Amino acid sequence: xxxxxxxxxxxxxxxxxxxxxxxxxxxxxxxxxxxxxxxxxxxxxxxxxxxxxxxxxxxxxxxxxxxxxxxxxxxxxxxxxxxxxxxxxxxxxxxxxxxxxxxxxxxxxxxxxxxxxxxxxxxxxxx
Amino acid sequence: xxxxxxxxxxxxxxxxxxxxxxxxxxxxxxxxxxxxxxxxxxxxxxxxxxxxxxxxxxxxxxxxxxxxxxxxxxxxxxxxxxxxxxxxxxxxxxxxxxxxxxxxxxxxxxxxxxxxxxxxxxxxxxx
Amino acid sequence: xxxxxxxxxxxxxxxxxxxxxxxxxxxxxxxxxxxxxxxxxxxxxxxxxxxxxxxxxxxxxxxxxxxxxxxxxxxxxxxxxxxxxxxxxxxxxxxxxxxxxxxxxxxxxxxxxxxxxxxxxxxxxxx
Amino acid sequence: xxxxxxxxxxxxxxxxxxxxxxxxxxxxxxxxxxxxxxxxxxxxxxxxxxxxxxxxxxxxxxxxxxxxxxxxxxxxxxxxxxxxxxxxxxxxxxxxxxxxxxxxxxxxxxxxxxxxxxxxxxxxxxx
DNA sequence: GTGGTCTAGACCACA
DNA sequence: GTGGTCTAGACCACC
Numbered sequence: 211x212x213x214x215x216x217x218x219x220x221x222x223x224x225x226x227x228x229x230x231x232x233x234x235x236x237x238x239x240x241x242x243x244x245x246x247x248x249x250x251x252x253x254x255x256x257x258x259x260x261x262x263x264x265x266x267x268x269x270x271x272x273x274x275x276x277x278x279x280x281x282x283x284x285x286x287x288x289x290x291x292x293x294x295x296x297x298x299x300x301x302x303x304x305x306x307x308x309x310x311x312x313x314x315x316x317x318x319x320x321x322x323x324x325x326x327x328x329x330x331x332x333x334x335x336x337x
Numbered sequence: 338x339x340x341x342x343x344x345x346x347x348x349x350x351x352x353x354x355x356x357x358x359x360x361x362x363x364x365x366x367x368x369x370x371x372x373x374x375x376x377x378x379x380x381x382x383x384x385x386x387x388x389x390x391x392x393x394x395x396x397x398x399x400x401x402x403x404x405x406x407x408x409x410x411x412x413x414x415x416x417x418x419x420x421x422x423x424x425x426x427x428x429x430x431x432x433x434x435x436x437x438x439x440x441x442x443x444x445x446x447x448x449x450x451x452x453x454x455x456x457x458x459x460x461x462x463x464x
Numbered sequence: 465x466x467x468x469x470x471x472x473x474x475x476x477x478x479x480x481x482x483x484x485x486x487x488x489x490x491x492x493x494x495x496x497x498x499x500x501x502x503x504x505x506x507x508x509x510x511x512x513x514x515x516x517x518x519x520x521x522x523x524x525x526x527x528x529x530x531x532x533x534x535x536x537x538x539x540x541x542x543x544x545x546x547x548x549x550x551x552x553x554x555x556x557x558x559x560x561x562x563x564x565x566x567x568x569x570x571x572x573x574x575x576x577x578x579x580x581x582x583x584x585x586x587x588x589x590x591x
Numbered sequence: 592x593x594x595x596x597x598x599x600x601x602x603x604x605x606x607x608x609x610x611x612x613x614x615x616x617x618x619x620x621x622x623x624x625x626x627x628x629x630x631x632x633x634x635x636x637x638x639x640x641x642x643x644x645x646x647x648x649x650x651x652x653x654x655x656x657x658x659x660x661x662x663x664x665x666x667x668x669x670x671x672x673x674x675x676x677x678x679x680x681x682x683x684x685x686x687x688x689x690x691x692x693x694x695x696x697x698x699x700x701x702x703x704x705x706x707x708x709x710x711x712x713x714x715x716x717x718x
Numbered sequence: 719g720t721g722g723t724c725t726a727g728a729c730c731a732c733a
Numbered sequence: 734g735t736g737g738t739c740t741a742g743a744c745c746a747c748c
Contacts, residue, residue, distance in 0.1 A: 221347045222723060229439075236443035248735065259725045264736075272526055279598065281732035281735045295443055302440035303453050309432040310457035312356070316363035316425035320458050326430050327454050330437035331447050344533065349746060386535075386748055475601045476738060490697035503721065513740045518721075535720045535747035549697055556694035557707050563686040564711035566610070570617035570679035574712050580684050581708050584691035585701050603731065640733055720748070726741085733735075 215256045223258050227266045229301075235275065235286055235294035242291060245283040246276060273297075342383045350385050354393045356428070362402060362413055362421035369418060372410040373403060400424075469510045477512050481520045483555075489529065489540055489548035496545060499537040500530060527551075596637045604639050608647045610682070616656060616667055616675035623672060626664040627657060654678075 213230050215223045234240045246252075249267060253260040267284050270276045275290040313323055340357050342350045361367045373379075376394065380387040394411050397403045402417040440450055467484050469477045488494045500506075503521060507514040521538050524530045529544040567577055594611050596604045615621045627633075630648065634641040648665050651657045656671040694704055 220349065220352065224723075225347055233439055233442055238444070250735085261726085262724065264738095265723095267736085269526075272523075278736055279732095280737080283735060298443035299440060299445055299449075302436045302443070302445070305432060305436040306440075306450075306453050307457045309429045309436065310454060312360050312425060313429035313433075314458070315360045315366075316422055316429070317365065318426055318429070322426075323433075323458065324454070326433050327437060327451070330434045331441075331450065351746085389747070474603060474606060478738075479601055487693055487696055492698070502719085504719090515741085516739065518723095519738095521721085532721055533748095534722080537720060552697035553694060553699055553703075556690045556697070556699070559686060559690040560694075560704075560707050561711045563683045563690065564708060566614050566679060567683035567687075568712070569614045569620075570676055570683070571619065572680055572683070576680075577687075577712065578708070580687050581691060581705070584688045585695075585704065605731085643732070721746090723743100723745080725743080728738100728740080730738080731736090 213256060215258060223256075224262050224266050224269075227252075227256065227258070227263060228269055229298075231266065231270060232275070232294045232298050235290055236298040238291065240286055242286050242288055244286050246286070248283060340383060342385055350383075351389050351392050351396070354379075354383065354385070354390065355396055356425075358393065358397060359402070359421045359425050362417050363425045365418065367413055369413050369415055371413055373413070375410060467510060469512055477510075478516050478520050478523075481506075481510065481512070481517060482523055483552075485520065485524060486529075486548045486552050489544055490552040492545065494540055496540050496542055498540050500540070502537060594637060596639055604637075605643050605646050605650075608633075608637065608639070608644065609650055610679075612647065612651060613656070613675045613679050616671050617679045619672065621667055623667050623669055625667050627667070629664060 215226050217223075219226065221229075231240075231246065240246060246267070247255070249260050249263045253263045256263075267276065267278065271278060271284070273293060274287060275293050276284050277287050278284045310323055313326075314320075342353050344350070346353065348356075358367075358373065367373060373394065374382070376387050376390045380390045383390075394403065394405065398405060398411070400420065401414060402420050403411050403413050405411045437450055440453075441447075469480050471477075473480065475483075485494075485500065494500060500521070501509070503514050503517045507517045510517075521530065521532065525532055525538070527547060528541060529547050530538050531541050532538045564577055567580075568574075596607050598604075600607065602610075612621075612627065621627060627648065628636070630641050630644045634644045637644075648657065648659070652659060652665070654674065655668060656674050657665050657667050659665045691704055694707075695701075
């Protein structure tokens with residue numbers, strides 16, 4: 211997993227965890243029909259209460275992304291990867307639009323902003 | 338202003354308002370020694386409790402960006418625009434980096450992301 | 465409200481509460497933009513933990529039926545009554561189909577079943 | 592059998608299975624002194640743990656509807672069909688009354704409900 | 719006062 | 734072991 215909840219963020223742990231799971235499913239690191247980490251193990255790993263993780267799994271299940279099988283675990287549904295990808299991309303799109311708009315309003319030039327984006331994209335272009 | 342608090346965001350209204358005021362000051366829409374909107378009028382405009390706005394003004398004051406004058410309102414300090422600009426740009430930079438990284442991880446291509454950024458920049462290039 | 469959670473039912477309290485709230489909204493007893501009972505007061509009334517009621521409200525909110533305003537309460541959305549009605553009717557439809565099918569399979573005649581239904585409808589035909 | 596346990600129902604699988612067996616016995620599809628499906632075969636068919644099925648058989652046995660014969664299987668008792676029929680019909684009657692009442696309260700008309708019931712009865716009238 | 723979130727710990731049903 | 738549910742009680746943000 212290699213993921214830690216940022217305790218001092220304004221986004222609550224549960225939302226951070228949901229977002230992270232969405233990223234994992236969207237990025238194909240957890241595949242269709244594959245099992246998500248168990249509630250208790252993920253809770254231990256990211257140092258939150260199991261109830262918090264359970265809430266996250268419930269949320270993903272209500273969005274059709276995964277499905278709990280009693281006594282067995284939580285599994286990615288067929289539609290899971292598609293739904294997760296759509297959710298992640300839509301969120302990122304909105305965030306980028308908002309950030310860019312604010313940067314422009316604050317007096318940052320178009321070139322400044324493109325430079326920032328290029329920096330963010332670089333690590334993916336060289337390898 | 339043309340600004341509304343997103344009630345269901347995880348970033349608390351007070352922080353949204355601070356960010357917005359920072360943008361206005363950074364962008365020169367509120368200038369040095371200019372008065373910020375009154376607590377009550379801003380509260381009424383963004384449909385928020387006056388206490389919340391007051392808290393925001395205290396926050397900006399503690400960061401040296403504005404200063405309350407006895408009974409006459411809150412004014413932007415000399416250093417205000419510079420401080421606001423630095424804060425906004427740094428925040429936006431971090432947000433853009435994070436969003437772009439997540440979009441890439443979710444399977445979005447570099448071109449997809451550039452397209453999103455271009456869309457965000459467009460409104461500023463034509464006028 | 466005049467509603468009590470049946471402790472010894474197989475349907476968990478939270479689901480009972482959700483169903484009851486759906487009925488109230490579907491039946492127009494709580495109208496658009498009207499406030500639902502506060503989490504704490506409803507919890508006290510039906511003798512469950514406030515967290516349980518909070519979970520129910522979250523569920524309804526995730527289905528677009530109501531919307532929480534921080535510090536103010538939970539309100540029925542514009543689409544709430546329509547969504548609630550659809551949910552209740554769909555549930556009843558499924559239950560009736562299942563019950564009737566099982567009664568038939570158990571050897572009950574069509575007339576027996578119609579008689580049961582007429583008994584259920586009677587109280588609404590006389591007034 | 593043509594029967595599947597609904598994994599995400601609030602009624603536990605064991606109860607669903609008991610209900611289904613009651614229907615089969617009540618409807619005469621499993622007769623007096625006839626053997627019920629073996630625990631393992633039924634468990635395999637409905638994709639449930641054999642322990643769960645065993646529990647169901649114990650339940651039916653405690654209600655006098657069937658009886659285990661040493662090592663040879665579980666058989667319907669003389670009183671079984673009568674007891675099963677009574678149980679099923681009473682359950683269905685209660686369920687129908689409850690569902691119809693809720694549908695009425697949710698704004699469904701008497702005709703709407705009769706239509707639902709007719710749909711449920713149709714498959715038995717044509718053949 | 720309102721809702722939102724988290725923690726801690728219990729019990730149940732199922733594999 | 735798995736998830737599901739509930740209780741109890743804490744803290745935060747907002748009205």
